[in-house]
Amino acid sequence: MDGVGEDYRRRAFAEEPVELRRAANELATTSTTTLQGEAGWCDRLYPLQEPRTKQDVSKAVVVHLDLDCFYAQVEELLDPSLKGKPVGVTQKYLVVTCNYEARKAGITKLMNVKEAMRKCPSSLVLRSGEDLTPYRSYSRKAEALLQKFGPVERLGLDEFFVDVQALVDERLAAGEVPQHFRGHLVGSGTSVRADTRFRPQDLRSGASSGTLLDLNPPVGAEATEEERRLAVGSVIAATARGELQQLLGLRASAGITVNKLLSKLVGGLHKPDDQTTMLFKDADLFTATLPVRCIKGVGALTEQKFKSIGVHTCLDLRAKTVAEISKSVTKGNQELAKFFHLCSWGIDPSRVVPKGPPKTVSVEDSFKSLEGYEATMKVLKSVLVPDLLTRLREDCDQHQRRPVTLTVTYRTMRMREKKHFARKSLSCAFPRAMDTPEVSEACLALLRKGLGGEAVFAMTLLNIGASRFTDFKPETGSRRPTTSVATFKAFDVRDGRRIADGLTMKRRNYGKNPSLLLSKQQTRTLASTGEIPEPAESRATPSSLPSIQSHFRSPGGRPSQPAAGRRSAEVGLGIDMEILKEMPEDVQREYRNALGSRKRAREGQGGSIRTFFAKK
DNA sequence: ATGGGTCCT
DNA sequence: AGGACCC
Numbered sequence: 001m002d003g004v005g006e007d008y009r010r011r012a013f014a015e016e017p018v019e020l021r022r023a024a025n026e027l028a029t030t031s032t033t034t035l036q037g038e039a040g041w042c043d044r045l046y047p048l049q050e051p052r053t054k055q056d057v058s059k060a061v062v063v064h065l066d067l068d069c070f071y072a073q074v075e076e077l078l079d080p081s082l083k084g085k086p087v088g089v090t091q092k093y094l095v096v097t098c099n100y101e102a103r104k105a106g107i108t109k110l111m112n113v114k115e116a117m118r119k120c121p122s123s124l125v126l127r128s129g130e131d132l133t134p135y136r137s138y139s140r141k142a143e144a145l146l147q148k149f150g151p152v153e154r155l156g157l158d159e160f161f162v163d164v165q166a167l168v169d170e171r172l173a174a175g176e177v178p179q180h181f182r183g184h185l186v187g188s189g190t191s192v193r194a195d196t197r198f199r200p201q202d203l204r205s206g207a208s209s210g211t212l213l214d215l216n217p218p219v220g221a222e223a224t225e226e227e228r229r230l231a232v233g234s235v236i237a238a239t240a241r242g243e244l245q246q247l248l249g250l251r252a253s254a255g256i257t258v259n260k261l262l263s264k265l266v267g268g269l270h271k272p273d274d275q276t277t278m279l280f281k282d283a284d285l286f287t288a289t290l291p292v293r294c295i296k297g298v299g300a301l302t303e304q305k306f307k308s309i310g311v312h313t314c315l316d317l318r319a320k321t322v323a324e325i326s327k328s329v330t331k332g333n334q335e336l337a338k339f340f341h342l343c344s345w346g347i348d349p350s351r352v353v354p355k356g357p358p359k360t361v362s363v364e365d366s367f368k369s370l371e372g373y374e375a376t377m378k379v380l381k382s383v384l385v386p387d388l389l390t391r392l393r394e395d396c397d398q399h400q401r402r403p404v405t406l407t408v409t410y411r412t413m414r415m416r417e418k419k420h421f422a423r424k425s426l427s428c429a430f431p432r433a434m435d436t437p438e439v440s441e442a443c444l445a446l447l448r449k450g451l452g453g454e455a456v457f458a459m460t461l462l463n464i465g466a467s468r469f470t471d472f473k474p475e476t477g478s479r480r481p482t483t484s485v486a487t488f489k490a491f492d493v494r495d496g497r498r499i500a501d502g503l504t505m506k507r508r509n510y511g512k513n514p515s516l517l518l519s520k521q522q523t524r525t526l527a528s529t530g531e532i533p534e535p536a537e538s539r540a541t542p543s544s545l546p547s548i549q550s551h552f553r554s555p556g557g558r559p560s561q562p563a564a565g566r567r568s569a570e571v572g573l574g575i576d577m578e579i580l581k582e583m584p585e586d587v588q589r590e591y592r593n594a595l596g597s598r599k600r601a602r603e604g605q606g607g608s609i610r611t612f613f614a615k616k
Numbered sequence: 617a618t619g620g621g622t623c624c625t
Numbered sequence: 626a627g628g629a630c631c632c
Contacts, residue, residue, distance in 0.1 A: 070632095131619095155621095156632030157620085157621090297631090299629060362620070424627085427626080
């Protein structure tokens with residue numbers, strides 16, 4: 001390995017921002033790979049081995065949206081008194097995410113709770129984020145909102161890809177060409193760094209240039225078709241972000257390019273609450289210096305395999321053949337090798353695919369040490385199984401289905417010694433009677449089988465999940481909005497205590513801050529009633545927000561809950577006009593267009609959004 | 617590491 | 626059933 005290239009790689013994605021053009025030039029001249037061409041840096045970036053695909057003339061426009069520090073934002077919405085304060089969201093002993101006020105104080109994602117409290121002893125507010133219910137709820141609302149811009153693919157709870165190609169076509173056909181790109185535009189002068197050493201795929205714009213030239217750049221009269229298309233895409237992204245903010249109170253960052261890979265990468269450059277566009281012609285330069293870890297599907301293991309054949313950056317990868325990659329990295333999977341290879345040029349042929357209802361529903365908890373069948377059964381019966389059944393009841397209401405398979409996954413101390421992420425799982429038919437006693441017994445039976453004769457064991461993780469769903473019509477005629485008792489009999493009567501805390505769970509000292517000692521449910525009730533309640537059985541979603549129930553009803557039929565859809569539109573009309581006036585002219589027009597379309601849709605006269613849905 | 621998920625083998 | 630990957 002030559003010294004200069006190595007030194008560059010160490011620096012480039014750790015602390016210092018690196019200007020793309022200079023970095024690419026340096027890499028091209030010092031890469032372990034011999035590149036052909038005598039001309040300037042640009043020629044040297046093209047090993048000329050692989051044909052360029054047609055993506056550069058593609059008409060695709062893909063928007064990637066990322067809800068900023070999502071859990072922390074939701075906590076602020078649930079408890080507005082948190083606004084302006086540094087907020088951290090915890091799971092077990094970790095601050096899994098925090099708001100930007102907390103980041104200013106030096107708190108980072110995945111920081112130890114103790115360390116966070118040391119950094120910010122007086123003002124930091126911590127909230128437990130172990131119950132994902134409110135996050136799922138807001139995530140679904142965000143997804144439903146984004147549907148009107150095009151097909152939506154979710155990635156986790158806080159990220160979405162939206163294929164806005166059809167909407168862009170519609171706008172261009174109507175003669176709409178914005179005069180400016182909205183937000184930032186990546187150019188050859190853009191400098192890029194990694195957000196953290198640990199996540200080279202989280203790119204940020206370097207602060208070194210200090211130029212604002214890339215902000216709201218004009219769309220010239222001689223603009224190419226791609227420029228015009230992406231400019232429209234940037235306007236759509238701005239509208240989508242504006243609506244997430246206005247209708248749901250959620251701030252988001254966005255990336256706008258011709259494919260998923262690039263949109264996600266550039267979307268991270270300017271955060272929070274901002275957006276970035278990039279033309280495909282700049283993708284070569286942009287991706288050249290990126291570590292292969294930035295490619296979707298390249299995790300820690302694949303990264304190591306790449307390193308073993310001297311591939312660190314996308315530029316290194318370009319100079320390898322698909323056959324080499326297939327042999328040394330992807331275990332003979334040539335399609336995957338080809339995909340990685342294309343990605344190294346910033347070409348991502350994968351489409352935006354709406355994922356539909358979840359394929360699994362699972363709950364898990366981790367423990368310092370959970371010993372013996374009796375204690376395990378207690379955790380199952382009082383916590384995990386009731387939680388799973390609650391989730392399944394909601395799932396059944398939304399999708400008219402029930403699970404066929406029950407899976408138990410666990411980890412013991414012994415397994416941990418070998419590989420610290422190793423888990424063992426076992427499955428059986430999901431019990432016909434979906435109640436706590438039956439399901440708990442089935443879980444325990446699976447655990448006994450998995451643990452063999454082991455009488456003594458120390459479990460550190462326990463997960464129970466439902467999968468392989470089958471159509472199932474809940475009994476009709478019941479006035480209950482939820483599934484009938486015939487199928488989910490014996491609604492679990494819980495004693496309401498999360499007894500796991502009384503066992504041998506990891507228990508951290510949260511100090512004397514009383515807010516840290518409240519569960520999320522208690523905090524919520526405290527906010528509304530002023531009383532600290534016993535933990536409740538059901539965790540309702542906030543009712544003040546527009547319902548998206550209609551989104552989950554089968555397509556084709558008339559909306560089964562027309563009231564819900566109307567409510568959503570009313571909120572849309574309720575955008576604060578004072579705020580709207582503050583916004584750029586284009587944005588104002590966007591809003592009026594969108595709202596006008598919705599109004600027309602309600603009046604049955606069509607409109608672009610209506611038309612868009614009608615085609616599906 | 618957490619509490620989830622997806623897809624592939 | 627387990628692995629690799631994603632958030």
